[in-house]
Amino acid sequence: MKNFLAGLLLGVILLGFGMLVYLRLGLVDVRADAPVPHWVARLLYTGIHASVRRSVSEARSPGPAGDDTLIAGGKLYLNDCVGCHGEPGKPPSEFGRTFYPPAPQFPHQGTDYSVAEVFWIAKHGIRRTGMAAQASSYTDPQLWTVATFITRMRNLPPNVVKAIQQNPAN
């Protein structure tokens, strides 16, 4: 038993030390312009979603949103998110593809996250991705409108689509 415990400790030290040496020798590939392996993507997205779910309280959501909210959120989206996340009705963003992991293309794939979760992500950002915290650029009510827009983006009332396209920069 004593030998087993000593082995356990030795294993932990070896693993930690081996990892540091591996990192220090520059053996990790740091290029962003390589495809994300399937298993890495799955692990990343599962872990991120689980952490977001744990952090977000659904109760803070301001409730059902009218067309005005969607239009306001859509304008913010067109001003500041489309560069990486893609524009509705256009092909996926070339720029968003050059991040590792790539930026999700909401107009094409939608999102699995709830409104409150999208709000939280937009406000705080996601570590170790290109997603920066937006709290220093936008107020909470603004972030709620853009979160509402993103979750409904693939299912918008036609008059909302028209209103956003008519006067995007406002």
Added chain:
Amino acid sequence: MRNLLFGVLTALVLLPMGILGCFALGLTEIRSDLKPSRWESMIMGSAVRASVRRSAAGIANSATSNHETLVAGGKLYIAGCAGCHGELGKPFREEHDHFPPVPQLPHLGTQYSEPEVYWVVKHGIRMTGMSAYGPFYSEQQLWSLSAFVHQINNLPPDVRAAVVANK
């Protein structure tokens, strides 16, 4: 001896599984608006530096930098990089919206050589906000940008003046 080896093996299997398990259960902090710990910055920073050095080792700078290429690089910087990496002549502001934070080049400069900056801009850095710009710039643009960034906190005054004046 057999018990010792068995212990080592158990640790080698259980530890990675435990770490992956914690991550998959959502127990890791993922907000990017918190400052990374000193340990994390040190370990990850040195890993990136070592990897960039290794990857860019064989690259020779094909372009010679002169006043014109530096000014051209400066214009590219203002148009495409300053939004995250900092404007020339603005006061230093620590960036904490991205995680890891974006290096504020006009103040900190860079410890990478020109070919290393070229490599980083072209390929990006995985799991940071630095995306790959290879598809968007020509080789010549990448090199003039690298020459500029390499000297960004120590620019010849006439280059600096030309870049700032001609936005």
